[in-house]
Amino acid sequence: MLRGYSYQLYEMAHAALVPARAVSDAAHFMFRNPLNPLSATAFGRNIAASAELFERMTRRYGKPVFGLDSIVVDGVEREVLEEIVWSRPFCNLLHFVRPDLPGHLDQPKLLIVAPMSGHYATLLRGTVEAFLPTHRVYVTDWTDARMAPLALGGFDLDDYVDYLRAMLAHLGPGAHTLGVCQPAVPLIAAVALMEAADHPDVPASMTLMGGPIDTRCSPTAVNKLAQQRGVEWFRANCLQSVPFPYPGFGRQVYPGYLQLSGFMAMNFDRHVNAHLEMFNQLVSGDGDSADRRREFYDEYLAVMDLAAEYYMQTIETVFVRHLLPKGKMTHRGEPVDLKAIRRTALMTVEGENDDISGVGQTQAAQDLCVNIPDEKKLHHLQLGVGHYGVFNGSRFRAQIAPRIAAFHAHVDALNRPKGWLRRRAKVRG
Template sequence: MFYQLYELNHAMMAPWRTAADAMRLAFSNPMNPISHTYFGRATAAGLEVFERTTRRYGKPEFGLPETLIDGQPVGVHERIVWREPFCNLIHFERALPKGRAADPKVLIVAPMSGHYATLLRGTVEALLPHSDIYITDWIDARMVPLSEGNFDLDDYIDYVIQMLHFLGPDTHVIGVCQPAVPVLAAVAVMEAAGDPLSPASMTLMGGPIDTRINPTAVNKLAEERPIEWFRDNVVMPVPWPQPGFMRMVYPGFLQLSGFMSMNLDRHLIAHKEFFAHLVKNDGDAAEKHRDFYDEYLAVMDLTAEFYLQTVQVVFMQHALPKGEMMHRGRRVDTTAIKKVALLTVEGENDDISGLGQTKAAQTICTNIPEHMRMHYMQPDVGHYGVFNGSRFRREIAPRIVAFQREHARHTNPVKQVIKGGKTA
């Protein structure tokens, strides 16, 4: 019933949001003399804050129409090249100059943890000048009909393997945050099977490989309660009239409320400052606030089976670092990884995946040669700064690019011709 009440609340607020937006336009219209007064600006600002804090935020766009290649601007076109019921694979096709050698193929596995893949817009933007980028675009579970079946952690691992097969040899994979575990598991499964299409390198960034190390508030919550508590309190059916009606999900709005409550004072201060910027006509600062929260407040639902299995396997049982994780009835053996180079990246102030949790991958992948592994800890950044922001662009992205080029399996990776794929 809770999800239905949440939807009903949104529906009931719709007329008020419409009225608030209309009044905001009236009080901010330069033809209205009141708009040039403090009262007019304060009223318009208050109405915008009300409208933005009560609206439903839709899926954002990547909005990356071009990038720089060898110092020259080139066009970028998004194309879905592979699709399954719960995920699309987006290729950022760059209009490379004729005759220019291809760049390394990079599969970015975006988090399936409540936000859309566009949360990694900055990651894609920073790597586009140097790499042929593909990214997972996970589908909002409430938009997937029940007839499409279930989706759990085993399916997630299968999807990663299928995408690596689709992209072909000499692909590099990056797992950002939550995907670090399934990406590492997928690579271990491929290596154990002697799969020739296992990736050339694997980069894991701010991921919960071993949450026993420096546990955060998120980790502690998972350990304090039994799995039945999560099943009874945060899993609920999708309400009508959504396409996924009656599918059991972990709603995105619950995930978002949990994250916001961890830093509630910071969000309240941000909205207070947003109001002040609007009153002062500080357009640049107000626009930065809009851009951030347009992304941050856009959330998606997760299938209940994926969410519950992840909580149990990753955060309660710590199955992967213990060597007990199973996939399709077989143990995931990280010691089987021998040919895939490993780069782990952490943020010093990460309050989601504590310092050392991602580096644990270096410990459990014992058979990767020393010259094929590297760990980097970025000072003075939190979780978001591991994959976005100025320090990511300046310090982390160049290291990722250099690591991938160093460990490409072809003699000259820059001259590799990328095999085309068929649009699904």
């Protein structure tokens, strides 16, 4: 009976904890204050650590910022500015500008399509940072559905595809694209539709990373759940109305807190152990290790609501009926034919230990896109990484990102007209 009001109950519980959080904040401040002699004792450090963990576990995490103010290229620090270059009600397209980087206008454009699957685009901060020295980087900054008034209308998977097509038209021909996880399906669909229409702004390449192109391959716990439950179970158990006083009051959404509970449940022991280790680090005074955990969970625990129509269409199309690999996916009644893709190059990236998108699910795109020339295809399986490691972390920076950049350079070289080098040398001479 209370199932339809769980969002409201969640908000009430959060509000009820406000007095306890105030006491916890005061205790944390008191027992970390160097003027308090107890702050240097084991008792004081235990109280301060306990108060901080209580505050963090009951906090409402807001939307993080990218915070990429500068990058170092060839040993020189360069300024990075963030600007919105395209905007719609459910997405802003961010451009990271490096105004004093020599030759930046000659670098290839890269559209990074962030997942709309719970976390904010800032989850890809490391992905963006890795390409800033070599590309003109753009990233999709999706809108939290609870912040979108009902007057703005709905947003579904078809709208998602339309947004990507409009962004690519805005960027112009020759851009490279990179879809991380969930965007793999709408990105490849957008490219197929543009190719079928012989659109002049079709991208030079698309890189699909850990995406659910065909979830029948190596199904994970997430995929099996979708198959077992079916579409109507998700409709009945996962959708809620945004409560007052959010701007999206009354909008049907898949709430962020439900998504987060699912994320945490998949690796519950790991998260418990991480917080126990953080407690011990705070008590022992290991501030650097504690800071790294703070940074990770500040990002991981910040979640957004998804529009119900988008969520349900994605569940049905991608995870239950597998319409894309079966050749039955449509966009506003128009078939999505992957055989139409001929000009856009394709790279797929998977993680050996990915427990969200199993090995083979992304690589399936290679077999489905039969008319892309072999010289414009590449698959990379990264050993020793899980889902998060496909687009972030040390192995991504050292092994995956350089391969993607090299693939872009390879594709650009293939696409250059014959005699390009001679003409360029003549102009420079």
